[in-house]
Amino acid sequence: DSALVSTLKDMEEDILEGLKTQDLEEYLNGPFTVVVKESCDGMGDVSEKHGSGPAVPEKAVPFSFTIMTISVPNKTGSVRIFEEAKPNSELCCKPLCLMLADESDHETLTAILSPLIAEREAMKTSELVLEIGGILRNFKFIFRGTGYDEKLVREVEGLEASGSVYICTLCDATRLEASQNLVFHSITR
Incomplete structure (x- = not known):
């Protein structure tokens, strides 16, 4: 959750600008619904090729997330105050961890990702209170695993x-x- 807090704090101006653009009250405290895209896909061989002797392949698997949208309820339903313009760009993708492991190594990935998955599950049913623009605001999170490699998803989660x-x-x-x-x-x- 600290990575999401840091990202939302970095987006403070975007959130306030979104409220203003949609003619919403500046002091609105939410709840803001944040849709988060999670990504996890193997990078293949990332070992350096120098020196003598056979190169031992070193594989890496990054786990990252992207804030896709932020919306807030209004009288007619909900209104979107932020939408990522380039959702598939590496520029908006926030790395959470880089595992030096093969994506088919089920035991290693499970051991590394289990705490992340447990924290994500806890965040699905709770609200985050964060100061944005000098006002405490409530944030709820919806996680979408749309950036997962199909093979990796089957390996880790079935x-x-x-x-x-x-x-x-x-x-x-x-x-x-x-x-x-x-x-x-x-x-x-």
Whole structure:
């Protein structure tokens, strides 16, 4: 949560500008709903290639997040006061940790990511109170794992966790189709 606090404090001007742009009260205390995109994907071999002897491959897996949107309730529902213009850009992506491990090393990834996942789960059901513009404001978080590599998601959280309608990365069979037809599939992806 300290990384999210730091990021929201860095976005203080954007939040206040968003309130002003949407003609909302400057002293509005929320609750602000923050949608966070989480990303985790292997980088492959990151070892330095110098010296004598065979190079031992060193793999890395970064875990990062991006603030996608911030919205606040109003009389007609909710209004968006911030939206990331380039959600897939590395410039808005905040690194949380860099693991020197192979993305297929289930035990290592689980050991490193378990505390992060536990903290994220706790934040889903709680509110953060943060001073923005001299006023204490309430923030709620919605986490979206849309930046996960499919293979990594299946390795760490199991096949069902990916959220994809497809049953695998090789064919176009959806979960429903696969449950009705377990025999005929072709590699199409």
